[in-house]
Amino acid sequence: MLNALKAVGEETRLRILALFQTGELTVTELVTILRQSQPRVSRHLRLLCEAGLLERYREGTWIFYRLAAGGPEGDLARAIITYIPFSEQVLQHDAERLREVKSERQGRATQYFKENAENWDRIRSLYVAEEKVEQILLEVTADMEINDFLDVGTGTGRILEVFADRIGRGTGIDLSREMLAVARVNLEKANLHNCQVRQGDMYDLALASESMDLVLIHQVLHFADDPSAAIKESARLLRTGGRVIVVDFAPHKLEYLREEHAHRRLGFKNTEIAGWFMANGLESHPVIELEGTELDLSIWVGTKN
Ligand SMILES: C[S@@+](CC[C@H](N)C(=O)[O-])C[C@H]1O[C@@H](n2cnc3c(N)ncnc32)[C@H](O)[C@@H]1O
Incomplete structure (x- = not known):
């Protein structure tokens, strides 16, 4: 002391x-x-x-x-x-x-x-086999009844499309107007009337506490200044038994992603995410690790008790 x-x-x-x-x-x-x-x-x-x-x-x-x-x-x-x-x-x-x-x-x-809003769907597929990730996301939530779903940093709204027929209502939040414009076109094209997107900040989601069953943070956290605060805000929104799922890179050394793709963090350790989950009353499920060609991906699931 x-x-x-x-x-x-x-x-x-x-x-x-x-x-x-x-x-x-x-x-x-x-x-x-x-x-x-x-x-x-x-x-x-x-x-x-x-x-x-x-x-x-x-x-x-x-x-x-x-x-x-x-x-x-x-x-x-x-x-x-x-x-x-x-x-x-x-x-x-x-x-x-x-x-x-x-x-x-x-x-x-x-x-x-x-x-990059217009090109995002192409860029995102460079990193990982997306179909596989999407399939796993549906599998790890297959046992849930999902009335209210939130996609944090929704980008072009792809994750909303993946979950649309599994959920009651879906909301996508993103800071970027350009990304949201693309997401609106995509949702319209796919005829997804139970999903909507709007501008918002992952640190202050302006939604009621305990109003969500599932919150997904897919490929967003590595841009965050304060990833722990983003997880805290997402956990706040969960009902008891609800889940937060973070999909992001495992620790890597591709420094150029900072310069060329605005990444702040070069992936996350399991212990780091588990610590943030625990601090916010989320119980960690076993981590799902996927090997990629250049980058490995992890899926971290936490349930609010
Ligand atoms: C790499 S994209 C991922 C988009 C989508 N989740 C996907 O996997 O295709 C990251 C998104 O996070 C958004 N974002 C970054 N900081 C944010 C913040 N503070 N609040 C909300 N969205 C944010 C960006 O605008 C961008 O659309």
Whole structure:
């Protein structure tokens, strides 16, 4: 505890802790926000990690930092954050620059989907054998009665099409207007009158709690700033016995996907998803792992108890 308190007992390190109220940040992003040199910021981060308040993980050439998941130091970090006077001017400036960093990041992804909306159905099939994934998704939900279905980051609405005759009502949410325009045409063409799409954000879905039986997050999480917050928001919507299904890449090393396809995360470890499920009252099912030519895919299913 003394180590942890000593580590945050310094202005810049307390400012850094304040920035981790939500999400994960890279060193480069912290350098931009704090306007200090990379070696200085790295040193502060090292001290906060050594004290157990933050955790660090490397993924390809990027190093991410976030609040320690649990344990006394992680709890202490969260407790300290609740006392931070966010109205102080220096912290307000940091928060403003954090918003700029996030909006620039989001802007890059939005631009990517804007440019690729028309081609998305071709691009998505480059990664994995889709029919197989779709068949498994139907199999792992075959025992469910699905009245209300939500597809988070629906893109061109493909997942709604796959589930349409298994569900009462389907809703697809996406940030990109261009993607939604393609989805509307697809749903119309397929005559799917029980499905609709609308613009929304996976971090704030603006839907009632406990209103969904199944929430799918298919190939969306690797674009997320804060994947744990996206899972939390999806779990909030589930009725008891409802399921969240995340389909995404297993950890990989294809760094160019960041530059060329706006990916933020290079896949997810099973333990990472299981931790987020557990933190949000979801019981993990055994993971389904599918080998691809270049990229492996995982299907993580969690049931709300
Ligand atoms: C790779 S596409 C996947 C689309 C679809 N689920 C599929 O598998 O074909 C990712 C989608 O997530 C959407 N997206 C990214 N960030 C989002 C956010 N914060 N809220 C809602 N949708 C988001 C993008 O606009 C894009 O349509």
